[in-house]
Amino acid sequence: MLIRALLLADGYRLQYKVLRCTSQLLGSTHVFGSHAAGNLRHSRFCRQFHLADRDAKFWNEREVEQLNRLCVERRIDVILPSDSATTGFLSRYGALLARPIFPVPAGEAFLDLDDKARFAALCLRLQVPVPVTHLCSDPAEVLQILADAPREVRFIIKPVDCWGSVGVRRIDPGSDPRALLDTLTYRPLVLQEFIEGEDATTVVFARGGVVLRSVSYQLRDGVVHFFRHEESVTHSEAIVRALQCDGILVFDFRITPAGAVRFIECNPRFWYRVELTMLAGANFVAYGLADDATAEWPVVRVQPQIAGPRALMRRLFSPWRLTRTDLRVLRFFLKDPLMYLLQLGRLLSREGREADGKRF
Incomplete structure (x- = not known):
């Protein structure tokens, strides 16, 4: 033990x-x-x-x-x-x-997943749906691609390896991108077609190229809503199988109004809802430490939804709305109050709001 x-x-x-x-x-x-x-x-x-x-x-x-x-x-x-x-x-x-x-993805597999441009190229090779993506060495290359693109297309520009929404900007039709590009200090630049729709995330735990556990969720108004999304899990399995990798892989994707899926990026590491996922019934740390990694594990069953710190704080002003799950989450936070006070101060700062991102 x-x-x-x-x-x-x-x-x-x-x-x-x-x-x-x-x-x-x-x-x-x-x-x-x-x-x-x-x-x-x-x-x-x-x-x-x-x-x-x-x-x-x-x-x-x-x-x-x-x-x-x-x-x-x-x-x-x-x-x-x-x-x-x-x-x-x-x-x-x-x-x-x-x-x-x-367990973690080894060597080149980690880089193929962590680098946003390499991940998009990997998806194309595996026929996993992904937005049109360009790796640009400088702003001049970005401007040339924008000039050749249809006028109605919107784009996202971002670094290859940052997290959250750090460095991520949107370029809308009719806007002048030069002023925006002048503010970006990172190189190279990833230019990706913006996909209309909703953000969603699928998290998998894999060993030896096989997905053993998975959960999918969407974040709405500070509440994590868990659901089963077979298509994203199938694409995740194809990626894991091709790389024969281990570890936790967090796939961010968009669901279009028509229900189509487009994979945006992968974070091959722990993610920002990991403790809420644990409180909902799926501790991904436990999966990595388990001895029975080769066993046939059952499907993860989690609660349909769980409130994060911000949503829980709002509910405290209407205590009659608190559920048993809310009280359990609140007790979890109160076991280590100083750390959550430190994190709250960070969240309320401008830097913290930017780094928090939309998909974590």
Whole structure:
């Protein structure tokens, strides 16, 4: 039985949610993280915080040696990622670590999924429906594509590797994109046709190229609505099978007014609704730590909906509207109130509202 876990972290908002899911199974957890993850030390579920001296995107064999020593000193049984940077680190260096790691996509598979342009190209090869996507080296290339496109088409422009809505902008017909492009500091630029419709997400857990667990949901007014979406799961299975990958893959897609599906991007890591999904009945941390990975697992059954922190705060002003599920979620938050106060302050900031995104 696993006793002690070490969570790798390069921030604290998403990472805290993964910490809570881990603590539900294993109790308090050690954290090895960058300065940006420092607030995790204030959580009552962080057994001890171990500071890395640089951001996770720079981690290499030096951190491998530190982690191997730490695992011996603290008798760690398993190492988990909590974000894109630490998942990428484990995909590159996991084989060098002295303890088992949570399943993650390895090597090129991680890059094919995490890079928005490479993911679109992968979908095209596999005949998974995806919007028309261009990888542009500079604004001049963007302007040329826009000039050649039909006038009524709208586009989204975004970086290849950021998260949430950071750097994402929409270009509407008739607008002058030059002023917008002048404000974008990242290169290259991903230019993607905008798809009218609703956002939705399908999350899968895979081992050996086989999807073992999946849930789909939509976020409406702060409430997560779970549903079964067979088409998105089928496309997800095709991608997982082609890459023969492991781990958690989070597929964001659009559902058009006609009901058609268009895959937008993939985040091969834990995601921002992971703790609400756990409270609804599906703990994806548990799936990665299970010993029976090759068994025939049943379909995930979750509650139809669950309110997030913002929706729950609104309901507190009308307490007669609170359900038993709301009270259970509220108790979950109140077990570690300082961390949620820190996150609330971040959410209310301008930077936090932008980084929060629409699909997480």
